[in-house]
Amino acid sequence: MATQHRAAPNAARRKETSRQAILAAAFDLLREVGYAKLSIEGIAARAGVGKQTIYRWWPSKGAVIFDAFLLLSASEGEPPVLPDTGDLETDLRLVLRATVEELNDPRYDQPMRALATEIAHDPDLAAVYAERLDGPLKEAKRQRLRSAQQAGQLAEDLDLDVAVEMIWSPLLNRWLHHSGPLTAEYADRVVATALNGLRPRH
Amino acid sequence: MATQHRAAPNAARRKETSRQAILAAAFDLLREVGYAKLSIEGIAARAGVGKQTIYRWWPSKGAVIFDAFLLLSASEGEPPVLPDTGDLETDLRLVLRATVEELNDPRYDQPMRALATEIAHDPDLAAVYAERLDGPLKEAKRQRLRSAQQAGQLAEDLDLDVAVEMIWSPLLNRWLHHSGPLTAEYADRVVATALNGLRPRH
Amino acid sequence: MATQHRAAPNAARRKETSRQAILAAAFDLLREVGYAKLSIEGIAARAGVGKQTIYRWWPSKGAVIFDAFLLLSASEGEPPVLPDTGDLETDLRLVLRATVEELNDPRYDQPMRALATEIAHDPDLAAVYAERLDGPLKEAKRQRLRSAQQAGQLAEDLDLDVAVEMIWSPLLNRWLHHSGPLTAEYADRVVATALNGLRPRH
Amino acid sequence: MATQHRAAPNAARRKETSRQAILAAAFDLLREVGYAKLSIEGIAARAGVGKQTIYRWWPSKGAVIFDAFLLLSASEGEPPVLPDTGDLETDLRLVLRATVEELNDPRYDQPMRALATEIAHDPDLAAVYAERLDGPLKEAKRQRLRSAQQAGQLAEDLDLDVAVEMIWSPLLNRWLHHSGPLTAEYADRVVATALNGLRPRH
DNA sequence: GCGTAATCGAGACGGTACGTCCGGTCTTACG
DNA sequence: CGTAAGACCGGACGTACCGTCTCGATTACGC
The missing domain is CATH 1.10.10.60 (Homeodomain-like)
Structure with a gap:
């Protein structure tokens, strides 16, 4: 197609x-x-x-x-939308916990690793992936952050692309490279750390 | 061996x-x-x-x-150490830019993708990788952050493991999945965003 | 057809x-x-x-x-006729030399081998071949022998079918099975031997 | 081999x-x-x-x-020898009838056609065939005729090669090309015709 | 120092899958 | 309805590697 x-x-x-x-x-x-x-x-x-x-x-x-x-x-039809309760941290926790769930699901683990491998070795495929599968999802993520930004919950000058990657990449990396346990608790820690940043807040 | x-x-x-x-x-x-x-x-x-x-x-x-x-x-011998000039942001920029450089080097691209693929499909290999190759490097990264933390440049309660992953994962992801351009400028943006966090700092 | x-x-x-x-x-x-x-x-x-x-x-x-x-x-139309100068041996030499010529012609070699192979493996085809292609030709050969027979040059009780096969088969066999050189000189020897028979004539 | x-x-x-x-x-x-x-x-x-x-x-x-x-x-080991009772015609009838028998045996028909086909299309194979399989057999045939020749039953100047081909080719041709019934009676006719030749004997 | 046992280079083996070709059937669109 | 075109299922082609195996021919110990 x-x-x-x-x-x-x-x-x-x-x-x-x-x-x-x-x-x-x-x-x-x-x-x-x-x-x-x-x-x-x-x-x-x-x-x-x-x-x-x-x-x-x-x-x-x-x-x-x-x-x-x-x-x-x-088959899912319309583009995906992330939940928006107004509370960004809660929403992100929810979504990331679901992601963790899915990555741990043995039914999807093998196929998704296969997909990841193919993408890693074939830039053409990667381009189509970026456009057709990852694109809409990433846009939904950006959109949720943008909404929070407008509500004053995120920095005005925040780089949304980088922000999205900073939240989701750690999960994907742990999963793909088996570099650590992939738990709901870990998802929460990622959300908290990303939102607050590394520097101390007085 | x-x-x-x-x-x-x-x-x-x-x-x-x-x-x-x-x-x-x-x-x-x-x-x-x-x-x-x-x-x-x-x-x-x-x-x-x-x-x-x-x-x-x-x-x-x-x-x-x-x-x-x-x-x-x-062949490198002793464990790696990250530069420590006292200025965390500058040091991180330097290191991440070097990483970007290496990932873009065609001499290492193919072999490293191969390694990544094998690790993704073989947990045993992943364990050895974590211990022998990634371990020392990750410890060096953590050590640099710990040093900054003691200098008061990072939050006292910062989760160092998560912090490290939050900084390096976006780069690795972009590289492995061809999901975006991998430039020095991008490395800088990741460092800045990670340090400040997503929330506004007043 | x-x-x-x-x-x-x-x-x-x-x-x-x-x-x-x-x-x-x-x-x-x-x-x-x-x-x-x-x-x-x-x-x-x-x-x-x-x-x-x-x-x-x-x-x-x-x-x-x-x-x-x-x-x-x-395309040739009317049925073939063998030359009849009254001298059977000369006529046969002429015809067999022509056959040798044709069998050695690279333009016809491959196609005729193909035809022979198909006939060898498909009795239906063989029947049609016998009727449409080989039949008229064989009749012409028989006719030439019959003419010689009536002129007293061949034995009265000669089995014409066997005689025809005895003259032409050696050539076809050599050709098809690569079992020996196929030359005009060979054709002459076949004619002579067939006419005289193996037994001594006193 | x-x-x-x-x-x-x-x-x-x-x-x-x-x-x-x-x-x-x-x-x-x-x-x-x-x-x-x-x-x-x-x-x-x-x-x-x-x-x-x-x-x-x-x-x-x-x-x-x-x-x-x-x-x-x-597996048969030593080279084949044709029967030699002193009566050439009887011996030839015996051998040719056996050949007819074998060619009509459904167990050997298919394989031998296959062999014939391969030889027809591959001169290399034909050469090996001539040397290893057909050679010894042909020599045995020639030897039987030579024996009869020495006994004065065959013409002194007979071309033994041509004679052999004239006797056996008609059978092989009928068999391979399905160009007529292959019976013991036919074998007898071939023998008789070959020995006597086409010309009248006074 | 000398058997002897393990490793080595080489490569044949029974297999699996590759990507291509063709056989013969079926479907579509045209005249 | 015959045709040109060509997709379809099936299956053989000849090749490349797999992982196992068997061969001498070096080694390097252990006696």
Whole structure:
């Protein structure tokens, strides 16, 4: 849909059922056998599809995995919105705790690591990811901060992009690199530390 | 050296020249052909070594890559120390700019991505990484913050672990996920934002 | 034309230009790429024709090749006749030398081997071949022998079928199985030996 | 054994059991599924062998088939000899009837057609065939004729090579090209006609 | 110093998956 | 309805590596 990197064949004739069977098979296999053992051959077999049908429409295994994620989030429809109770710290804690929850969920762990790996090794994929999946989410995060900023809860000259990354990156890093326990309590500490900053407040 | 996960053969008889040839070949090939096309077969051929000699001493491709990094950093000897001029912000800027420099260096980009990928998919490796490579570095970072804290430049109750992650994670994330430009200016903004926090300071 | 083995579609609406383009393409490709690499796909592409148009009208690759030969020889029109100067031995030498010439001609070698192979593996095709291509030619050979027989140059009780095969088979065998040099001199020896027989003539 | 056409790997380390399993599997499959559906993949699977082990030692499917025949006839050991009762015509009838029998045996029909096809399309194979399989047999045929020649039953100046081909080619041709019924009676007619020749004997 | 046991380079082995090609069927749009 | 075009499922192709195994040929101990 969004990831054709080569001169595309006649997309009008594309068989939609095959496309969905492939993406579903890819996602399922990712959970079942893990990223390292995921093969195009396996996806084709599981989807009941010729290998050529995959190679015709996707340039790489990563692109298939990626589109499987697109399919997943596309079903949600309208862009995401972060909760806004007026209390930023509470809202952020809520959201980050949910993120922690999701990252710890074994159903999503493997697929998301696979996605992260593909993105890390393929800038093209990264660009599409930034536009289609991460973009809307990041905008929602920025929007929540902007709202707090207007309410006077955040510094007027705050760099929202940096702020967003400063809140969410520590979580993603711990998760991806197994560099420490990923708990709700940790999420809270990140929120508190980010909001207050490192310097003493008199 | 550090990553034998299986009952080791008699290490005393190990041929040191082969070990180094393998690690060097692994590192070189990582640069030359990239992570995706790196093969044990290729490493063995390049190193002029039988495949069995690799399988005898390392449990996985990731372990070889990892030890190649160990070899690199082991040469440095004593533990790293961050500069301490008394001015935390300046020091952090300096260090982060250097980090940005290194991440943008094409000689290290591929190998480090490979290492990151292996760590992401192998918790055992992650543990060894945390202990041997990341540990000392992280301690140095914490130490610099502690020094600033004692000088009254940082909050007394600051969570140093979280603080460290809040400063360095945004950079690593941008780099690994290609989620934005990685510049010295960006490093400066991260430092400033982290130090001040998101909330307004009156 | 002669080899529809399945319930044929409405042949009246058949497009003659496509038929000829297909057969011509088949024959050309046979020369150019050889029998092993000849594909329906390739024929269709070369002929500017949909694959289905081939499958609609021919049951197998062999049938296409076969019809290509039919097209070739059909152009000759009336049935073949062997020369009859009254001197059988001379006439046979002439004809066999011509056959040797043709078999050695690189333009016909590949296609004819292809035809022979198809016939060897498909009795249906063999039957059509016997009727349409080989039949008339064989009749001409028999006729020449019959004429000689009536002139008293051949034994009265001679088995003409066996005689024909005894003269031509050695050539075809040498050619098809690469079992010896195929020269005009060899043709002469075959003629002489066949006419005289193995037994001594006192 | 005789058909390595490429720079051979270290043949000393070759696994004899695999070699024989491959050739046996090839021969069996040839009978079971036929030549057209014979695949390297199938042979490897049936033989319990990796595909590479076939590609390592044979340059083509034809070479495998060929060696399977070599294995078969190699087991017979010493060179073949045709019966010699002193009565050439009777002996030839016996041998040709046996040949007819064999060619009509469904167990050998498919494999031998396969061999014939490969030889027809691969001159290299044909050369090895001529030397290893057909050679000794042809020599035996020539020897029988030579014996009859010395006994005064054949013309003194008879071309033995041509004579042999004149006797056996008609049979092989009928069989390979399905160009007529292949019966004992036909064999007899060929023998008689060849011995007497076409010309009348007064 | 001398067997002997382990490591080494080499590479064949049974396998899995790759990415490509083609076979034969089916669908679409046109004439 | 026949056609050109070409997507589809299936499956074989020949290649690249996997991780295991077996070979001599060096080693380096232990006796």
